[in-house]
Amino acid sequence: MKALQYRTIGSAPEVVEIATPEPGPGQVRLKVTAAGVCHSDAFVMSLPEEAYIYGLPLTLGHEGAGIVDKLGDGVTGVELGASMAVYGPWGCGHCYTCAQGKENYCQRALELGITPPGLGAPGAMAEYMIVNNARHLVPLGELDPVENVSLTDAGLTPYHAIKESLGKLTPGSTAVAIGIGGLGHVGIQILRAITSATVVALDISEDKLQLARDVGAHHAFLSNDEAVEQVRTLTGGRGATAVFDFVGAQPTMDLGAKMIAMEGDQVLVGVGNGTLPVGLLDRPYESSVRAPYWGYRSELFEVLDLARVGAISVETEAFSLDDAPRAYEKLEAGTLRGRAVIVP
Numbered sequence: 001m002k003a004l005q006y007r008t009i010g011s012a013p014e015v016v017e018i019a020t021p022e023p024g025p026g027q028v029r030l031k032v033t034a035a036g037v038c039h040s041d042a043f044v045m046s047l048p049e050e051a052y053i054y055g056l057p058l059t060l061g062h063e064g065a066g067i068v069d070k071l072g073d074g075v076t077g078v079e080l081g082a083s084m085a086v087y088g089p090w091g092c093g094h095c096y097t098c099a100q101g102k103e104n105y106c107q108r109a110l111e112l113g114i115t116p117p118g119l120g121a122p123g124a125m126a127e128y129m130i131v132n133n134a135r136h137l138v139p140l141g142e143l144d145p146v147e148n149v150s151l152t153d154a155g156l157t158p159y160h161a162i163k164e165s166l167g168k169l170t171p172g173s174t175a176v177a178i179g180i181g182g183l184g185h186v187g188i189q190i191l192r193a194i195t196s197a198t199v200v201a202l203d204i205s206e207d208k209l210q211l212a213r214d215v216g217a218h219h220a221f222l223s224n225d226e227a228v229e230q231v232r233t234l235t236g237g238r239g240a241t242a243v244f245d246f247v248g249a250q251p252t253m254d255l256g257a258k259m260i261a262m263e264g265d266q267v268l269v270g271v272g273n274g275t276l277p278v279g280l281l282d283r284p285y286e287s288s289v290r291a292p293y294w295g296y297r298s299e300l301f302e303v304l305d306l307a308r309v310g311a312i313s314v315e316t317e318a319f320s321l322d323d324a325p326r327a328y329e330k331l332e333a334g335t336l337r338g339r340a341v342i343v344p
């Protein structure tokens with residue numbers, strides 16, 4: 001089968017021919033219908049050899065969807081032919097956090113060598129993929145896989161980040177989203193769907209600010225120091241109730257710290273290399289900083305249900321597997337609107 005693999009540190013991913021995998025006991029094989037292109041892939045491929053921990057060759061794709069194609073021994077509860085989304089942050093399924101559906105924070109994944117597809121295990125950018133347990137499949141039903149595959153990460157990650165601040169996002173509150181790419185443009189829609197906050201979008205690109213307005217941001221400003229004044233003016237001086245930083249670079253972290261309100265949440269989602277001083281005198285009183293990773297299994301059901309009622313949707317640009325390297329080029333160049341999706 002065809003697959004998109006990262007094979008050599010520092011090189012672009014390549015389309016290669018590899019053996020079609022067979023599902024082992026307890027595993028499920030999917031015929032892939034769609035795979036999303038995340039900026040985290042670019043981050044992984046930018047790492048120098050000494051920091052790279054994902055194994056080579058790596059079949060990319062941690063946002064995946066497919067049709068159940070073959071069941072390994074002992075698998076029950078899934079039907080051949082069903083259209084499924086893959087919950088990516090695989091855990092052990094048995095520890096206390098996994099019991100709560102929080103497999104993204106599994107206590108034993110590291111020790112057991114369990115890694116997400118596309119970030120260790122072979123990912124979804126291939127004609128077929130293996131899912132290690134039927135538990136990691138969430139029915140898509142009538143949802144179109146190409147339009148919705150990215151909800152497994154570009155939807156789930158902002159959803160989790162926002163849900164943990166939900167109690168603060170009351171009427172009259174202000175939420176700022178920084179970086180209106182794959183995650184950010186879905187994040188804005190989630191903020192509009194599940195909170196009554198005024199939503200402010202920041203980006204360095206005018207095109208992305210237009211995308212932000214198109215998907216429901218009340219305000220969209222260039223991401224620079226002027227935005228701090230703009231947010232202060234909008235909030236009567238109080239500042240932002242929550243800042244969701246989908247970039248995580250030093251300039252955006254600094255910006256977030258300057259505009260956060262007392263008791264506000266600064267939520268660092270992007271894998272930039274920024275850091276923040278945290279201490280009583282460094283920040284507005286009782287403001288908090290969180291750095292969440294992906295989301296809970298139960299939350300993926302909730303995100304897909306938000307899509308089913310039409311509250312959220314992903315702007316997608318489709319590419320064939322052969323054309324997948326070009327999707328990564330466009331991602332790096334910042335010229336995608338929304339999410340690139342590979343359709344094998």
Ligand code: NAD
Binds near residue numbers: 181
């Ligand atoms: P993307 O490339 O689709 O979007 C990034 C956006 O940020 C673009 O619109 C770009 O114009 C904007 N941007 C870049 N620099 C900026 C700046 N200084 N100020 C304001 N905007 C700026 O990326 P994505 O796939 O949405 O991923 C966003 C980030 O989230 C990446 O760092 C990715 O690795 C990370 N991520 C984290 C998790 C997690 O679990 N924490 C999950 C998925 C992705």
Ligand code: ZN
Binds near residue numbers: 039154
């Ligand atoms: Zn991702």
Ligand code: ZN
Binds near residue numbers: 092096097103105109
């Ligand atoms: Zn676990």
